[in-house]
Amino acid sequence: MTTGLIVMATGRYASFVPAFIESAREHVSDLHRVFALGEDPDVGRVSPLIEWLPWGHLPWPYPTLLRYHAITAHRGRLEAVDHLVHMDVDMRIEQRCDFSQVDGLFAVEHPWFVGADPGDLPYERRAASKTYCSPTESSQYFCGGVQGGTSRSYLDACLQMSRWIDADLANGLVPVWHDESAWNRWCSEHSPELILPHTYCWPETKVGATPIIVALDKNHGYFRATSTWQAAVARVRPHVAVVRRFVERSARRVLRRLSISLTRRRT
Known part of the structure; x- marks a missing residue:
């Protein structure tokens, strides 16, 4: 049995x-290929494991919203392996992962919503959306960053989810959590054959568990930028806030001293 990983490697x-x-090479069993979808063919030269598949970088949220379209567009190549696993590329795999035993599809519990009340789960709540999911349809919320299964089952799911998103866009709607909303809609209609624990998509900044796959912390604005200017603004913005707070504190100190000085002169 062969396993292929799919990553969106567009832009930064x-x-x-x-x-x-x-x-991935160290921890994924039976790893045959990493399919990297992006606009730069040089990505394919990083490792013999990588097969580059062309896909352009778009303004946010389209890189994530249209990932099922990208996967569907390259179905012919992706069918070459027995199992497919989509992972966000900003992940670090820390323990052994064997996806070759999955029969059908698997989903991963979202680490921030384990045990949450169904009414608090962030499903798409607009009934006009094709990704709409009511609290009574499911009591679990799954992350979009790690998902997959047998190749045919997963590719069929991707095709249907891309159609839902097309229909929403045609009606001027963007699902609230983009591709993740579509994935949760799919899982509410077709229960995954395997549900993996939230340690398969554990945030780097979260404590309390020993992760199997880590979702790395990052500057979202910088990596989502489509231009050098946008990237520069994203990198500078956090520092601007720090400088602003420093200036405000300094100004308050100066005003207090000035007020004290004026009071003393009057007396």
Whole structure:
């Protein structure tokens, strides 16, 4: 049995590929290929494991919203393996993962919503959306960053989810959590054959568990940017807030001292 990983490596996200490949090579059983979808063919030269598949970088949220379209567009190549696993490229695999035993589809519990009340789960709640999911349809919420199964089952799911998103866009709707909303809609209609614990998509900044796959912390604005200017703004913005707070504190101190000085002169 062969396993293929799918990653979206468009724009600045391509910089995560080398580290991702290293952790995948070490920890994913029966790994045959990593399919990297992006606009830069040089990504394919990072490792013999990588097969580059062309897909352009778009303004946010389309890189994530249209990932099922990208996967569907390359179905002919992706069918070459027995099992497919889509992972966000900004992941680090830390323990052994064997996806070759999955029969059908698997989903991963979202680490921030384990045990949450169904009414608090962030499903798409607009009934006009094709990704709409009511609280009575499911009591679990799954992350979009790790998912997959047998190739045919997963590719069939991707095709249907891409159609839902097309229908929403045609009606001027963007699902609230983009591709993740579509995935949860799919899972509410077709129960995954295997549900993996939230340690398969554990945030780097979250404590309380020993992760199997880590979702890396990052500057979202920088990596989602489609231009050098946008990236520069994203990198500077957090520092601007720090400088602003410093200036405000300094100004208050100066005003207090000035007020004290004026009071003393009057007396």
